[in-house]
Amino acid sequence: MSDVDPSLEGPPWDEDAPAGEAEERDPNTEDMFGAPAPAPESAAAAPVETPVAAPKAVKPIAVSEPAPVEGDGEAYTVLARKYRPRTFEDLIGQEAMVRTLTNAFATGRIAHAFMLTGVRGVGKTTTARLLARALNNETDVIDRPSLELTALGRHDAAIMAGQHMDVMEMDAASHTGVNDIRDILESVRYAPVEARYKVYVLDEVHMLSTQAFNALLKTLEEPPPHAKFIFATTEIRKVPVTILSRCQRFDLRRVEPEILVEHLARIADREGMKIEQEALALIARAAEGSVRDGLSLLDQALVQAESGETVKTETVRDMLGLADRTQTIALFEAVMAGRTPEALELFRALYGYGADPVQVTNDLLEHCHAASVAKMLGPNATRLPNDQAQKLAALGAVISAGTLARVWQMLLKALDEVRRAPNPADAVEMAIVRLAYAADLPGPEEALKALRDAEPVGGGSGGAAPRGGGGGGGASAQLAARPVAAPVIPDPQTFEQVVALIGEKREVGLQMDVQRFVRPVAFKPGAITYESVDGAPLDLARRLSSRLKEWTGRTWLIAANGQGGGETMIEVDRRKRAEERAEVEADPFIVAVMEAFPGAKISEIRKLAPAVELPAIPDEADED
CATH class of the missing domain: 3.30.300 (GMP Synthetase; Chain A, domain 3)
Incomplete structure (x- = not known):
């Protein structure tokens, strides 16, 4: 026990301790912080004023500490939350809805219930919160429902955080019963506490039970003036018509790929990351019009490269498990040309690079659709890069619409088989064999005509590899199984x-x-x-x-x-078209028309088929 009586009023290191009560120090012991030993005191020295060494005399701690990392200690916010729209202007691809709401709020014709529908990730919940903010918009200069949202709104922060007492959010997927709706109906009778309106946001409203919908119906028919309802759903067909008829409906559209690519590029630039444009196109395509999915995939892609490096297209393709689009187009060409061995080798190469068999089949479906659309509307209607669109347009130009329709049906069946097969790659290969064999089979009308005229029914070239015969062992089957020399085409002369x-x-x-x-x-x-x-x-x-x-x-x-x-x-085709246009524009009649209608342009030149002269119908007098 020490005979020193410690102070009971505070710790020994209290700065307010009496100056005369300096801490005892063993002269043979070094300072734990590395400070030098105090100099010996002279008899005439003044009493020590403070027992603590001056800050300048303290050396740095000997133990090395790691350098602070930027953002260390802060939870990372994913891009889908970090860049969630804060105003209606931030909503991309929903201009029609914003325009309608702007006019409604400007004229004061605000509905009492809204129904927001659309696929996942297009902004239904975000739009619902923005609507709740707009209904209760209150600033120093705004005291009415308004879409002019700012960060200075009195209720904005609480509403966006889901913590406002007058804005209740409920997930109908986990609160499906009538008792949950009764709680809402009980509270809707009372006036709001702080805000202008009581706003009820019900997400995935289609999950409510029939009894819950019936309980809600009466309130939607005669709502109190201080209550507003905002519903969101991905399955609009499951919502009763009686509910839909009492709501103002907004269909949030899928975001177009080119718009989503621009949005992702802006966010990547804000994050200080570089990513190739084609990689962004792959992400937008995989997102299928969902902004949230696109941001989640971008979040995943940006960590694929070191800081300052560019994220490559090949890296994103591997991340998504996608096949190279040009390679799948080559596979589609080989299939449609009936070159079975080449098509199988192309697929096995893609599979070896890690392409998902289901995704390859989906790509073939997209190519079939693009070729069909380009056949009717031109390459620009495919929304693909120019070189890919031109290839598929050229392919569609030489294949009949009936053949493309049959290939589409066969690919749909193949997609189901690939998903259910124990080995999806084997199912794709069998589908390729079936497609290549039937690529140039005649349609039902052509086959019936050939059978009626006793002509052979062609088709199923099968590529360079010989095809085996089917079942049956009769004489006709044996004759059909005999090898037949391939016909030799005469040499082209030009x-x-x-x-x-x-x-x-x-x-x-x-x-x-x-x-x-x-x-x-x-x-x-x-x-x-x-x-x-x-x-x-x-x-x-x-x-x-x-x-x-x-x-x-x-x-x-x-x-x-x-x-x-x-x-x-x-070049020859372009020159001929230019000469034809010049000849048409120099025609006196066309010149007169262009002068009569200033600003008119010749958009397209077509050659009409010659008129067919119909035989004259004899009069009754001629018949007599």
Whole structure:
């Protein structure tokens, strides 16, 4: 026990301790903080004023500490929450709804109940909270319902945080019973405590039971003036018509890919990260119009690269488990051309790179749809990059609409099989074999006509590999199983005939390359010399020679070392169209029309089919 009586009024390190009561210190012990030992006191020295060493005499702690990390200790906020819209102007892709609400609030014609519907992630819950803020908008200069939202609103912070006592949010998916609705109906009778309106936000309202809907119906018919209801749902068809008829409905649209790409690019720039444009396009495509899904995928993509580095398209493709779009288009071309071995090799290469079989089948469905749409509306209607749109448009141009429709139905069936198969890759390969075999089968009308005329029903080229016969062992089956020599096509006599032959064989990629990059120098059957345009594929000559040998049965010498070639077929087509337009614009009648209607433009020139002269109908007098 120490004989020193400690002070009971505070700790020994209290700064208010008497100056004369300095702490005892063992002179043989170093300071724990590394301070030097105090100098010996002289007899005439003044009494020590403070027992604590001055701050300048204290050395840094010897133990090394880690450097502080930016944002260390703060919970990371995901992009979907960090960039949640704060005002109606921040909502992207919902201009029609914002315009309607703006006019309604400006004129004071505000509905008592709103129904927000749309797919996941388009902003239903966010819009509901913004509506609650707009209904209770109150600032120093605004004291009425208004869509002019600012950060200075009296109730804004509590509403956006879901903590305002007059704005009640309820998840109808977990509160489906009539008792939950009764609690709302009990509280709706009382006036709001702070805000202008009592606002009830019911998310996933379609999950309510029939009894709950019936209990809510009476209040929606005769709501109190101080209450507003905002419903949100992804399944609008499950909401009773009696409820829908008493709400102002807003269908929140899927966000278009190009708009979503711009939005994601802005956010990546704000985050100080770089990501390739094609990678953003892949994310927007995978999001399927959902802004929240797009931001979640962007969040995942931005951590794929170090700070300051650019996130590559290949990295995002691997992250999403997607196949290269150009490779799946090549697979679709091979399938439609009936080249089964090549199609199988292409799929196995994609599968080896990690492509998901279900996603590959989905891509084939998208290519079939894009080719069909481009056939009717042109390449721009596909919303794909220009080179991909042109390839699919060219493919759709040489395939009948009936064939594309049949391929679509077969791919839909294949997608279901791939999802249910024990080995999805095997199911895709079997679907490819089936599709390649049936790619050029005649339609029902053509088959009936061939059977009626006793003609052979063609189709099912199957590519270079021979096809085995089906079941049955009769004489006709044995005759059908005999190998038949492939017909040899006569040699094309002109370069134009070569291009036409490529089109007949549905080699869309090769046809586009020849039309775009080949400037003929010399031509004769069996030999082509051409000048190559910049950007031409390195294997173009080999591919063209291989295909012509396969089709004509003879060797073709294709040389790309010529100089001074003529125009490519695309250049010829453009020149002819320009000459045709110039001729039309110089026509005196057209000139007179353009002068009569200032500002008019010739948008398109079409050649009409010659009129068919119908036989004259004899009069009754002629018959007599």
